[in-house]
Amino acid sequence: MDTMRDRFAPVVSRMLDEDDRIAVVLAEIGADGFREAGRRHPDRVINVGIREQLLVGAAAGLALTGLRPVVHTFASFLVERPFEQVKLDLGHQDVGAVLVSAAASFDWPSGGHTHMAPGDVALLDTLDGWTVHVPGHPDEAETLLHHAVTGDDKVYVRLSVQSNRQGRVIDGKRFLTVREGLRGVVVAVGPMLDAVLAATEGLDVTVLYATTVRPFDTAGLRRATRAAGTDVVLVEPYLAGTSAGEVNRALSDIPHRVLGLGVARRELRRYGTVEEHVAAHGLEARGLRERIGRFVDTGRPVTV
Amino acid sequence: MTITAAENRAYDYDDLPALMARMTGDEKHGPAATSTLDVLWVLYDRVLRVTPRGRDDPGRDRFLLSKGHGPMAYYAVLAAKGFLPVDWLPGFGSYDSPLGHHPDRVLVPGAEIGSGSLGHGLPIAVGTALGLRARGLHDPAVWVLTGDAELDEGSNHEAIAFAGPAGLERLHTVVIDNSSARHALPGGIAARFQAAGWSASTVDGRDHEALYAAFTAPHPGRPHVVVARVEPKNA
Numbered sequence: 165m166d167t168m169r170d171r172f173a174p175v176v177s178r179m180l181d182e183d184d185r186i187a188v189v190l191a192e193i194g195a196d197g198f199r200e201a202g203r204r205h206p207d208r209v210i211n212v213g214i215r216e217q218l219l220v221g222a223a224a225g226l227a228l229t230g231l232r233p234v235v236h237t238f239a240s241f242l243v244e245r246p247f248e249q250v251k252l253d254l255g256h257q258d259v260g261a262v263l264v265s266a267a268a269s270f271d272w273p274s275g276g277h278t279h280m281a282p283g284d285v286a287l288l289d290t291l292d293g294w295t296v297h298v299p300g301h302p303d304e305a306e307t308l309l310h311h312a313v314t315g316d317d318k319v320y321v322r323l324s325v326q327s328n329r330q331g332r333v334i335d336g337k338r339f340l341t342v343r344e345g346l347r348g349v350v351v352a353v354g355p356m357l358d359a360v361l362a363a364t365e366g367l368d369v370t371v372l373y374a375t376t377v378r379p380f381d382t383a384g385l386r387r388a389t390r391a392a393g394t395d396v397v398l399v400e401p402y403l404a405g406t407s408a409g410e411v412n413r414a415l416s417d418i419p420h421r422v423l424g425l426g427v428a429r430r431e432l433r434r435y436g437t438v439e440e441h442v443a444a445h446g447l448e449a450r451g452l453r454e455r456i457g458r459f460v461d462t463g464r465p466v467t468v
Numbered sequence: 469m470t471i472t473a474a475e476n477r478a479y480d481y482d483d484l485p486a487l488m489a490r491m492t493g494d495e496k497h498g499p500a501a502t503s504t505l506d507v508l509w510v511l512y513d514r515v516l517r518v519t520p521r522g523r524d525d526p527g528r529d530r531f532l533l534s535k536g537h538g539p540m541a542y543y544a545v546l547a548a549k550g551f552l553p554v555d556w557l558p559g560f561g562s563y564d565s566p567l568g569h570h571p572d573r574v575l576v577p578g579a580e581i582g583s584g585s586l587g588h589g590l591p592i593a594v595g596t597a598l599g600l601r602a603r604g605l606h607d608p609a610v611w612v613l614t615g616d617a618e619l620d621e622g623s624n625h626e627a628i629a630f631a632g633p634a635g636l637e638r639l640h641t642v643v644i645d646n647s648s649a650r651h652a653l654p655g656g657i658a659a660r661f662q663a664a665g666w667s668a669s670t671v672d673g674r675d676h677e678a679l680y681a682a683f684t685a686p687h688p689g690r691p692h693v694v695v696a697r698v699e700p701k702n703a
Contacts, residue, residue, distance in 0.1 A: 187598075215630060217626050218627050220591075221588060221623065222598060222627075224595055225594060225596035225597070225599055226595045226598060228580070228592070229600050229602075229603055230603065248585065253588055253591070253592055256582050
């Protein structure tokens with residue numbers, strides 16, 4: 165199967181052909197995919213070289229002239245390294261951009277810690293007004309990229325080599341109910357869905373599938389808790405508990421419990437494969453089953 | 469908001485100290501507060517093609533104040549040119565005033581960017597120049613004002629190194645050099661830009677004719693920097 169990132173350049177290249185408002189801004193990484201498009205649109209495919217502060221600053225300047233910049237590099241160099249540019253050049257200047265990251269939490273484990281960004285979504289959570297899409301399949305990535313370029317707001321699209329086996333029909337806003345149960349709600353984010361479905365087989369829990377996590381689908385979560393109760397498990401492909409605050413806000417008037425599963429803060433200092441890192445963080449079906457099972461077993465679900 | 473006060477009378481360079489006094493209460497300002505004053509005046513009075521009514525015109529020239537610290541001279545020039553009402557000036561820095569100690573583009577009519585954190589203006593100006601080019605607007609000029617010490621920030625050097633080879637002819641930087649950089653650039657500021665393919669000139673930042681000549685010097689195919697030397701900050 166191709167990856168989300170394999171879709172990125174062809175999809176955005178077509179957008180460049182169809183919409184002269186779109187501009188792509190790169191810092192070397194991913195430039196090969198835009199070679200053809202760059203020949204057709206030399207002024208709207210911009211590679212600033214290995215300069216990530218300029219990458220985001222220049223995107224802000226493009227937005228100030230009315231263009232819709234699509235900015236791409238690895239998550240660590242897109243959100244973390246130029247974080248002040250994300251905060252000020254986009255947020256404070258009151259302009260938008262579509263930031264599309266690759267490499268996610270540990271897509272390239274043999275590259276080590278420098279190329280891992282499990283904290284990207286948590287970091288964006290310190291800022292106002294970001295939409296965050298976390299596709300779980302290349303088809304969904306394509307859909308969400310189309311949602312992202314529409315409008316002028318600030319959008320983050322988190323691409324990963326981790327993927328579910330099949331894509332689902334998503335609307336760029338709401339959670340999808342994949343399974344219904346009575347003993348808790350499990351929110352599976354993006355590429356975590358397959359593992360969550362395997363882990364919760366026979367557990368009598370509701371499984372919601374989230375591919376757009378900011379804004380958080382508060383109404384969808386509340387609706388699910390009516391039948392399934394207010395024990396909520398988050399399974400996120402980035403830092404564990406990143407969305408716990410969102411769940412607490414959504415259920416602030418109701419007694420509830422939250423378990424946040426995801427990537428641990430502790431630096432592993434390990435290379436290896438994606439599968440090994442998934443297992444190390446307890447995010448494979450067996451590890452999830454154990455922790456989700458324990459959580460719902462000890463719970464006393466409150467029906468709303 | 470209504471912008472009428474300034475439009476009812478014309479202000480001149482000689483009025484600027486009085487306008488600044490409305491913000492600070494001081495009749496006389498030291499060199500640090502006015503280091504940008506002459507550059508700003510010559511730009512807004514004679515060079516930039518932007519008016520209060522045309523401040524959203526896609527074809528306008530853009531001036532980006534990157535060195536947002538000490539913006540009294542900037543606000544005074546904007547008020548003198550009718551971008552903001554003169555009666556906003558006394559509230560400078562107060563809770564209800566749109567005029568802060570660092571400008572906010574959302575609050576200040578005519579301000580192209582908000583600034584305060586150093587080293588953001590030049591990269592945004594690069595993007596603005598690229599954006600205008602991509603939109604087929606080859607006429608508008610983009611200007612960005614930085615300080616000499618502001619060039620310590622590495623983000624500027626990302627922008628300088630890119631803009632030269634990219635041939636951003638409509639990009640202009642004016643560096644106010646008041647010798648405030650802790651470690652001055654070896655060989656001088658202009659040399660740093662020239663090494664990256666910029667056209668450069670260094671002039672007396674108080675001499676209006678020299679500034680005007682440097683601002684309007686042709687620089688085909690290359691971005692242009694004007695280093696405007698003023699009194700040393702710590703002299």
